[in-house]
Amino acid sequence: MIKIATWNVNSIKARLPNALAWLESAAPDVVLLQETKCLEENFPDMEIGDLGYNTAVVGQKSYNGVAILSKHPLTVEHRALPGDESDEQARYVEAIVECGERPVRVASIYLPNGNPTDTEKFPYKLGWMERLVDHAQGLMDLEECFVLGGDYNVCPTDADVYDPEGWRDDALCHPETRRRFRTLVNLGLTDAFRTLHPELHRYSFWDYQAGRWQKDEGLRIDHLLLSPQAADRLAEAEIDKAPRGRPKASDHTPVWCTLED
DNA sequence: ATGCCGGGCGAAGCCCGA
Numbered sequence: 001m002i003k004i005a006t007w008n009v010n011s012i013k014a015r016l017p018n019a020l021a022w023l024e025s026a027a028p029d030v031v032l033l034q035e036t037k038c039l040e041e042n043f044p045d046m047e048i049g050d051l052g053y054n055t056a057v058v059g060q061k062s063y064n065g066v067a068i069l070s071k072h073p074l075t076v077e078h079r080a081l082p083g084d085e086s087d088e089q090a091r092y093v094e095a096i097v098e099c100g101e102r103p104v105r106v107a108s109i110y111l112p113n114g115n116p117t118d119t120e121k122f123p124y125k126l127g128w129m130e131r132l133v134d135h136a137q138g139l140m141d142l143e144e145c146f147v148l149g150g151d152y153n154v155c156p157t158d159a160d161v162y163d164p165e166g167w168r169d170d171a172l173c174h175p176e177t178r179r180r181f182r183t184l185v186n187l188g189l190t191d192a193f194r195t196l197h198p199e200l201h202r203y204s205f206w207d208y209q210a211g212r213w214q215k216d217e218g219l220r221i222d223h224l225l226l227s228p229q230a231a232d233r234l235a236e237a238e239i240d241k242a243p244r245g246r247p248k249a250s251d252h253t254p255v256w257c258t259l260e261d
Numbered sequence: 262a263t264g265c266c267g268g269g270c271g272a273a274g275c276c277c278g279a
Contacts, residue, residue: 010278011268035278037269062269063277113279153279172279207279208266219279251267251279 001235002099003027004106005256006149006222007243008034008205012067015250016044022243023051028256029071030097032108032149036065043067060090066108066150073098077105083131091128102145102261104230109150114171122171125153129180133187140187145229145259148189151252152223154181156191159200160220162212172221190231192224192257193239204239205252213244222255233259 005028009015012033023031031053036043040059048055053069056076068074074095081092094107109132114125132148139146155173158164167173185191193202203218212218226234237257244253 014268035268113277115279167279170279205279210265221279248267 001258001260002029002104003256003258004030004032004104004147004149004224005254006032006034006108006151006224007254008110008151008222008250008252010035010250010252011038012036012044012065013038013042014248016047018243018246018248018250020047020051022240022254023048023053023069026240026254026256029099030104030106031069032106033067033069034065034108034110034151036067037062038065056093056095058090058093060088064090064110066090066093066110068093068095068097068106068108070095070097078107081128081131082135084127087128104259105139105144105146107146107148107150109148109152111150111152111154113153114174114177117169117171117174122174125171126176126180129177129184133180133184136184136187136189140227143229144227145233146227147224147230147257149224149255151221152181153221154178154223155219155221156181156185156194156223160203162201162203162217162219167219172219185225188228189225190228190234192226192231192234192237193220193255195231195234196237202239204255206244208251222252224255224257226257230259233261235260
């Protein structure tokens with residue numbers, strides 16, 4: 001069994017005690033991190049390495065930043081999403097994790113937020129999603145076991161939003177955003193959590209403001225998308241709400257799944 | 262609701278997130 005998690009930590013430095021505690025208790029084999037918000041040379045490799053994790057880090061100063069942690073050996077395949085050499089934002093890292101005879105390809109994705117929708121941020125998001133579709137199609141052609149996980153900044157349906165009417169025109173729920181997310185999933189990918197949890201209004205993010213956590217008014221925007229070869233092995237998927245309730249919490253909480261051997 | 266909260270940067274207050 002291999003346990004794979006995704007978590008937007010909102011700064012790995014600010015979150016380090018919480019993150020280390022969660023790694024110890026949840027003991028995932030592979031962790032896909034987003035919004036690490038630090039340069040590679042400032043990533044806390046030592047502290048995380050002490051818990052038995054190898055790391056692959058793509059960082060930039062102050063913003064964005066993604067990483068892959070793995071208890072198994074990992075080989076980096078991509079340090080940026082292909083398709084636009086001019087895109088310098090640290091939002092994508094992909095690696096192959098060697099789990100014995102069964103390697104798994106994983107990517108940590110921090111998809112652009114896209115707000116406000118009347119600025120260049122929104123077309124950047126949509127273009128990024130189109131590049132992701134193109135890249136994912138190439139991965140599908142390999143017919144491998146892979147998991148594309150991360151903060152997608154997409155609520156796939158109104159069932160993934162506490163207030164669909166209020167969020168109708170937001171970049172996370174916009175019809176053009178959802179259309180591209182459907183195109184991605186329709187390549188043949190499986191949303192691990194939704195597949196095993198038909199219940200509606202389960203969230204992975206709650207804004208720090210306005211008591212959203214206390215009122216359970218959140219969004220489901222962190223996803224684990226599985227290739228057919230991975231989906232065939234899917235055993236469990238959960239949203240672990242505990243880290244969101246702790247002091248000094250990230251505004252996102254981990255989402256994880258397990259794949260059978 | 263213009264902000265609310267929280268992090269980065271850098272040493273006050275602005276930018277950014279979702």
